[in-house]
Amino acid sequence: MNGLRVTENDLRKRYADPLLTTLTLLLILLMFIVAPLQIDRGVGATEVGAAIALVMIGGVRLLTRGLLPPLLMVAAVCMNALVILHRLHGRPSLEDLYLSALAWIILTGTLGWVVARSVFGPGQINYHRIIGSILLYLLIAMAFASLYLLIGLRVPNAFANLTFEDSPALTSALIYFSCVTLTTVGYGDITPVYPLARSLSNLEAIVGQLYPAILIGRLVTLQLERRD
Numbered sequence: 214m215n216g217l218r219v220t221e222n223d224l225r226k227r228y229a230d231p232l233l234t235t236l237t238l239l240l241i242l243l244m245f246i247v248a249p250l251q252i253d254r255g256v257g258a259t260e261v262g263a264a265i266a267l268v269m270i271g272g273v274r275l276l277t278r279g280l281l282p283p284l285l286m287v288a289a290v291c292m293n294a295l296v297i298l299h300r301l302h303g304r305p306s307l308e309d310l311y312l313s314a315l316a317w318i319i320l321t322g323t324l325g326w327v328v329a330r331s332v333f334g335p336g337q338i339n340y341h342r343i344i345g346s347i348l349l350y351l352l353i354a355m356a357f358a359s360l361y362l363l364i365g366l367r368v369p370n371a372f373a374n375l376t377f378e379d380s381p382a383l384t385s386a387l388i389y390f391s392c393v394t395l396t397t398v399g400y401g402d403i404t405p406v407y408p409l410a411r412s413l414s415n416l417e418a419i420v421g422q423l424y425p426a427i428l429i430g431r432l433v434t435l436q437l438e439r440r441d
Contacts, residue, residue, distance in 0.1 A: 229276055233331060233345030236272050236324075239265050240351050244388050251381040266290045269324060276327045285323040292316035300379075307366060310379055314362040321356040325349055338436050346428050350395075353424070357417045358384075358391035364410050371407035395421035 243265050270286045277283075293316045296309045332345040365377035375386055390403045394417045405411045 229331060230339060230341035230345075232272050232275055233328065233341045233348060236269060236328070237344050237348040237351070239268060240348060240355075244351060244355065244392075248385045248388050251384055266293065266320065269320070273324060273327050276331055282323045282327050285319055289316040289320040289323070292319075306379065307377075310362060310366055310377070310383075314359045314366070317359040318356060318363075321352045321359065325352040325356065328352065333431050333435075335435065335438070337439060338432055343432070346432075350424060353417075353420060354388065354391045354395045357395065357413065358387040360413055361387050361391065361410065364407065364413065368407045368410070371405065371410040373404045373406050375403050391417065394418055397421055 247265070266286070267290060270283055270290065273286055274283045292312050296313045296316075299306070299309050328345055328349050332342050332349060336342075361372070362377070362383075364371050365375065369377055372390070375390070377383065386403065393400055393403075394414050397418050405414045
């Protein structure tokens with residue numbers, strides 16, 4: 214047992230930081246390549262997304278010693294797998310979208326917590342931890358996209374120029390709107406109308422502005438503490 218523990222610790226020390234870069238690349242692939250390809254049902258993009266989520270579970274297991282984060286991510290992947298099974302059998306429904314939204318809230322929240330502890334925790338600031346801060350930024354966008362989905366399902370007219378139905382284009386549209394809001398670009402092609410949707414959009418824009426300042430301050434502080 215002691216040998217097993219030593220092996221796990223060695224793996225964690227060796228691969229934890231590079232894993233941040235790997236997870237970042239996987240999430241970029243999921244958000245900006247796989248999600249748009251869902252519009253074409255023939256490419257199996259949903260299944261690819263599920264496979265990426267499984268890889269993320271293994272990554273979380275290396276980044277943390279606790280069992281709760283991996284178990285939460287397994288639960289989220291199982292929820293998404295159930296949605297995939299319903300779609301494969303031709304039984305898509307709005308309930309599946311609720312389930313998918315809750316699954317991604319659990320997944321992004323759990324992974325975000327683990328990544329934040331790795332990025333902002335004590336230790337040497339290196340390339341991988343800086344890339345990990347980008348991962349955390351993207352996870353914020355995904356979390357808000359899931360919240361927008363819940364609001365849109367509850368209030369169908371919460372967003373102008375956005376239809377909430379079990380369509381492969383919906384995921385890509387929500388990620389697009391969330392990223393536009395987080396970066397405060399504001400193209401205006403999709404706009405929040407419902408008061409709660411507007412408040413959530415305002416909150417995401419504020420987070421998007423404050424995050425870089427907080428990130429830089431924390432990384433500089435960690436580097437100065439290490440020099441001292």
